[in-house]
Amino acid sequence: MYDPATVKKDFPILKREVNGKSLVYLDSGATSQKPSVVLDAERIYYEKHNANVHRGAHTLGDEATQLLETSREKVAGFIGSLAKEIVFVRNTTEAINLVAFAWGLDNLKKGDVIVSTMMEHHANLVPWQEISKRTGSQVEVVGLTDDGRVDMDDYRKKLKLKPKLVAFTQVSNALGTINPVKEMTKLAHDSGALVLVDGAQAVPHLKVDVTDIGCDFYAFSGHKMLAPMGIGILWGKYSVLEKMSPFLTGGGMINEVYLDHSTWSEVPEKFEAGTPNVAGAVGLMSAIDYLEKLGLDNVREHDKEIVEYALTQLGKVTNLVILGPKNSEVRSGSVSFEYIGVHAHDVATILDSEGVAIRSGHHCTMPLHNYMKVVASIRASFNVYSTKEDIDKLVEALGKVKKVFGK
Amino acid sequence: MDLYREDVMDHYEHPRNQGELLGDDVIAEKESNASCGDMVQFYLKIKDGIIVEVKWKGIGCAITTAASSKFSEYLTGKNLEKIKSMSEDEMVQDGVGFEVNPGRMKCLMLPVKVVKKIL
Numbered sequence: 001m002y003d004p005a006t007v008k009k010d011f012p013i014l015k016r017e018v019n020g021k022s023l024v025y026l027d028s029g030a031t032s033q034k035p036s037v038v039l040d041a042e043r044i045y046y047e048k049h050n051a052n053v054h055r056g057a058h059t060l061g062d063e064a065t066q067l068l069e070t071s072r073e074k075v076a077g078f079i080g081s082l083a084k085e086i087v088f089v090r091n092t093t094e095a096i097n098l099v100a101f102a103w104g105l106d107n108l109k110k111g112d113v114i115v116s117t118m119m120e121h122h123a124n125l126v127p128w129q130e131i132s133k134r135t136g137s138q139v140e141v142v143g144l145t146d147d148g149r150v151d152m153d154d155y156r157k158k159l160k161l162k163p164k165l166v167a168f169t170q171v172s173n174a175l176g177t178i179n180p181v182k183e184m185t186k187l188a189h190d191s192g193a194l195v196l197v198d199g200a201q202a203v204p205h206l207k208v209d210v211t212d213i214g215c216d217f218y219a220f221s222g223h224k225m226l227a228p229m230g231i232g233i234l235w236g237k238y239s240v241l242e243k244m245s246p247f248l249t250g251g252g253m254i255n256e257v258y259l260d261h262s263t264w265s266e267v268p269e270k271f272e273a274g275t276p277n278v279a280g281a282v283g284l285m286s287a288i289d290y291l292e293k294l295g296l297d298n299v300r301e302h303d304k305e306i307v308e309y310a311l312t313q314l315g316k317v318t319n320l321v322i323l324g325p326k327n328s329e330v331r332s333g334s335v336s337f338e339y340i341g342v343h344a345h346d347v348a349t350i351l352d353s354e355g356v357a358i359r360s361g362h363h364c365t366m367p368l369h370n371y372m373k374v375v376a377s378i379r380a381s382f383n384v385y386s387t388k389e390d391i392d393k394l395v396e397a398l399g400k401v402k403k404v405f406g407k
Numbered sequence: 408m409d410l411y412r413e414d415v416m417d418h419y420e421h422p423r424n425q426g427e428l429l430g431d432d433v434i435a436e437k438e439s440n441a442s443c444g445d446m447v448q449f450y451l452k453i454k455d456g457i458i459v460e461v462k463w464k465g466i467g468c469a470i471t472t473a474a475s476s477k478f479s480e481y482l483t484g485k486n487l488e489k490i491k492s493m494s495e496d497e498m499v500q501d502g503v504g505f506e507v508n509p510g511r512m513k514c515l516m517l518p519v520k521v522v523k524k525i526l
Contacts, residue, residue, distance in 0.1 A: 343468030345443055349410055349511060361442050375444040375466070404411045405469075 002298040004306075008385040010035040010290075021355025024393045029173055029334045029381030030359055031223045032204060034287075041286035042228055042279045052275055054252060064278050071281035072268075075233055078288045079218065080209035085241065087234040087268040088276050092200040093123040095219035095234035096167070098271060099196055100127035102247040103240075104165070110136030113163040115193070117142040117150050117179075118371050119172040122364045124198045128167060137164070144371070148175040148324035155184065159191040166193045170202035170213075174365040174379065175324030176307065176331040178206070185214045194240065200224055204383060205303040205332045207296045216240050222280060226383070227287035231280030234271070241267040248273040291384075299384055304328050306382045310335040310391050314380075317398055319407055323377060334381035336363070339398075341407045344376035350404055354397035411469065415505055418473035423480050426462040428452050437465075438521040440513050445471050449479070449521045456487050463518070470514035474503045478518045491526045495519055 008014050011033045016023050025033060045067065051060035053068050069083070076083040089095045108114070114128045118141055128139045140161060143154045150168070159166070166188040170181045185195045196217040202208055204225040210218045217240070222231040236244075246253055246264055253273040255263040264270045291299060308328040314320055314337060321338045325331055339347050348360035359379040362369040369377065380394055428435070428450035437448035447465035451458050461479040465471070481502040482490065493501070498519045507515045 343443070343445075345468045345511065345514060346411075346470070349470075349508070352510075353410075362444065366441070369444070404416070 002294070002302050004302060004385055004387045005389075007294065008387065010037070011385050012036055012039070014385060018355045018357070019353050024354075024356040024390045024397075026380040026382065026386070026390060026394060027357045027359050028204070028383035028386065029201060029224070029363075029379060031229065032226050032383045033385065034226055034228065034283075035290055037290055038226055038228065038283050038286045042283045045279045045282040050279075053278055054269070067285075068276060068278050068281050071285040074285045074288050078208075078292075079203070079233075079235060080211045081235050082238065084266075084268060085235055085238050087236065087241070087271045088281055089232045089234050089271075090230055090277070091221040091223070091232035092121075092198060092219045093127075093232075095217075095232055096123055096196065096198065097127045098234055098247040099217050099219075099236070100131040102244045102271070103194075104128075104131035104135065104137075106245055108132070108135040108137040108164055112137035113161045114139045115142060115155075115158045115161070115163040115166045115188075116140070117155075117168045118144050119148070119150070119175055119177065119365065119368050120167070120169055121173050121198065121200070122366065123200075124167050124169060124196075125367065141367070142168075144368075147326065148172070148177050149330070150177075150179055150184070152180075156187065159187055159193070162191060163188070163193045165196065167196040167198070169198040169200075170208070171199075171206070171332045172324070172365075173201045173334070174336055174363045174368055174377070176334045176336070177324055178202075178330050178332050181213050181215070189214070201333050206300055210235055222284040222287065225287055226290060227284040228280050231277050231284050233284075236267075238267060241271070244271075246270050246273070250274055252276070294384060300332075302384065303332055303382065306386050306388070306391070307331050307333070307335060309388050310380060310382075310394075313391050313395050317395060319402075320398075323372065323374070333383075334379050336377045336379040338374050338377050339401065342401060342405045344378045346405070347378050347398075347401050350401045351394070351397045354393070354400060356394050356397045358394070410507055410511070412505070415473045416469070418476040419469040422472055422476040424461050424476065424483070425464055427464060428460060428462045434525050436521050436524040438517060438524055440467075440471075440517055443468065443471075443514065445514065445517060447471060447475050447517045447521050449475075449518065449525060451482065451522075451525060453487055458482050458485050458487055458490065463521075465517075467517065468514055470507055470511050471517045473505070474515045475518040477504055478502045478522070482522070487526075490522070495523060498522070 049063040053065040195215040199220040203220045218235040223229040250273045323336045344360035435450040439446040445467035452460040
């Protein structure tokens with residue numbers, strides 16, 4: 001029996017107090033907290049194995065290299081891919097920028113089309129805007145249905161423009177919507193496009209298999225899935241990565257260097273210029289071990305249960321408008337809402353005074369908020385340690401907002 | 408600290424000096440906090456080096472609204488040169504007159520930023 005209250009005990013930070021109250025951490029969508037095992041793994045790496053990788057023939061260097069490569073294999077297994085298709089980056093944003101610049105600059109030209117959706121995080125929109133400016137291509141944005149899902153009719157319409165690349169998120173960070181990524185990928189491939197999936201909000205909660213999805217690129221961050229900050233993954237099909245120019249250049253990604261030209265290492269090293277975050281990779285490996293021990297099916301079941309509970313309990317609070325689908329089957333990770341008559345930041349400050357940490361603002365989805373005509377919203381987001389009691393405390397703290405603002 | 412103390416809430420619920428000013432002797436600017444969607448516009452009417460009238464309009468949270476309201480009251484009747492010589496910190500301390508936690512400083516600063524921009 002999965003018990004989030006027991007799981008919570010593995011996370012040291014969740015024992016602390018904020019403003020004299022027990023911390024209720026409901027901002028895991030921004031970043032998750034880390035279990036002791038992950039913190040220990042990073043510390044032990046620095047205490048026992050730290051050295052630079054792929055350089056020099058000494059024992060520590062070999063151990064560090066070994067750990068980095070073991071982590072790569074672990075990540076590959078976690079998302080159903082090959083180790084040589086796993087590129088270590090800092091985070092999802094960097095992974096998407098890598099594709100935008102390394103693939104986009106060589107493959108997009110004037111008049112070409114990139115398709116994205118209205119629910120994308122800025123990280124999956126701004127890089128495409130930038131690359132379209134530099135290449136003369138254009139970004140077409142797919143609209144949403146009233147309940148916050150991708151409008152599939154509009155999607156099919158945009159695919160008729162024969163885009164070169166289609167980029168969409170698997171789970172919306174602001175609406176919680178789970179997109180039908182497999183179907184969307186198939187349709188995009190049928191129209192001749194490559195597909196990039198932003199998996200930042202999916203990997204912490206859902207079992208992801210990139211081979212099953214069938215996409216060409218999949219990007220995610222470690223820090224939202226219990227691993228440290230500063231380690232992220234770009235997965236790409238080997239045949240696609242192989243044909244791409246490098247993104248960042250310098251040490252670690254070269255084969256031979258002459259004064260007037262250089263040759264590149266094989267994929268994935270070709271995309272890993274400079275000293276990598278080995279400790280982060282070790283932490284990520286430990287986080288995957290931890291998640292697998294909890295059981296990914298249990299993780300998703302718990303996610304669904306907590307989202308369902310949040311939808312029900314928040315649904316009873318007056319003056320709240322919940323954003324996104326009402327059905328937890330097609331939702332994951334978070335529930336965002338608008339508090340009618342009170343600005344999201346005022347709500348956040350009052351909740352914080354009660355020890356409740358939530359996100360307020362537009363959650364890096366400004367176009368989505370404009371589209372929904374919502375100035376700013378409040379997001380409660382969850383992870384493996386979130387309990388129904390956390391939601392109860394959120395609802396209780398919302399009572400204080402009512403008291404202060406009289407609405 | 409109690410951010411939502413009585414006088415702050417009073418200025419939020421009943422903002423002073425809201426509106427617009429027109430004329431050759433009026434200087435105006437607007438400023439926004441993109442991350443909140445907040446926007447504030449200030450109008451200062453100047454006569455013989457004195458700020459004789461202040462109006463402002465905008466959309467924002469309770470902190471931005473109360474800060475704009477309180478600051479507009481403070482500015483009215485003040486010597487323009489004196490206000491020009493004030494630092495942002497002094498404007499917050501003397502002009503806005505209430506404190507917030509670091510996470511909300513941007514909200515509090517919005518009217519100060521606008522007036523700095525005008526001057």
